[in-house]
Amino acid sequence: MTKAMEAEPARAPATGRRGAAVRVEGIDIRFGSFHAVRDVSLDIAAGEFLCLLGPSGCGKSTLLSALAGFVAPHDGGLTVDGAPVTGPGPDLGMVFQSSEALFDWMTVRQNVAFGPRMRGSSRAEQTALADEYLGLVGLRHCADRFPSQLSGGMRQRVQIARVLANRPSVVLMDEPFGALDAQTRQVMQEEMDRIRRVSGCTVVFVTHDIDEAILLADRIAVMTAGPAASIKSVYPVGLPRPRDVTEPSAAELRHRLRQDIGEEVRKALRDQGLALEEDL
Structure with missing residues (x-):
């Protein structure tokens, strides 16, 4: 049974830019006889930051790929501001875990300008957009370098800038900081x-x-263990920003999330025929 608690709608930034509302309605995703995701429904407010948590292999990345238009659901609907998602598009930006998605033979500026270039923007507009978003991620001074000349964290920031240069209304991020060392990861989170x-x-x-x-989310959605994964619980994160995960309210939320994910991990292990100490 889903334990859902509604979050307050996120506010648009002072710049006047606005994200899009996303609706996931009864999504089923199958690959042949394998049932990956079952009956997932989520309403994500415009400008909201939603985190997906869950055990390994529960379908988080699969659901993200469906939102990006890379995977077609077997059943259900996906919409962005009411328009159906029928495939990849500039309004949906994907940031992958690996920075290998960058073009090694292009400079940092050329990488970030690639999307505007494909849309037919003038050279001056391409340069202006690239410099704007490199400035946003703090890498304008690296514009003429190549990706191989940057650290892992810097390459991930270039990837984020490249996605944002397309001015997407929705940014989808698949464990983008998972391969980084602990200190770089903390900086990237901030x-x-x-x-x-x-x-x-x-x-x-x-x-x-x-x-x-x-640290990051307005709401956190926890998925059940796969196969046929669904949404187990949804929690709003009401902590003021910038956040301190050592605060008592953060510790309480962490406990509830660990409890939910732990239940799913134990269930998955039992389904695989493994006897747990608590069952003996």
């Missing part, structure tokens, strides 16, 4: 909070890190 506020995008963010979800 930067992501700032970038989201300035850009005004709606963000759907997949992570395995409970503290990361608490």
Whole structure:
């Protein structure tokens, strides 16, 4: 049974830019006989930051791929501001875990300008957009370098800038900081909070890190163990920003999230025929 608590609608930023509202309605995703995601429904407010949590293999990335238009649902509907998602498009920006998505033979500026270039923007507009978003992620001084000359965290910031240069209304992020060291990851989390506020995008963010979800999200949706994964619970995060995960209210939320995910991990292990100590 889903334990859902509604979050307050997110406000648009002072820049006047606005993310799009996303509706996931009764989504089923199958790959042949394998039932990956079952009857998932979520309403994501314009400008909201939603984190998806859950056990490994529960379908978080699969659901994100469906939102991006890369995977067609077997049943149900996906809409962005009321328009059906029928495939990838510039309004839906995807940031992957690996920075290998960058073009190594292009400079940082050329990478970020690639989307505007494909849309037919003038050279001057391409450069202006690239510099604007490189400034947003703090990398304008690296515009003429190549990705191989940057650290892992810097490459991820270039990838975020490249997505934002398309001016998407929804940004989808699949564990974008998962491969980074702990210190760089902390910096990127702080930067992501700032970038989201300035850009005004709606963000759907997949992570395995409970503290990361608490730091970033307006709401956290926990998925059940797969196969046929669904939404187990949805929690609003009412903590003031910037956040401190050592606060008592954060600790209470962390406990509830760990409890929910732990239940699903134990269920998955039992389904695989493994006997747990508590069952003996």
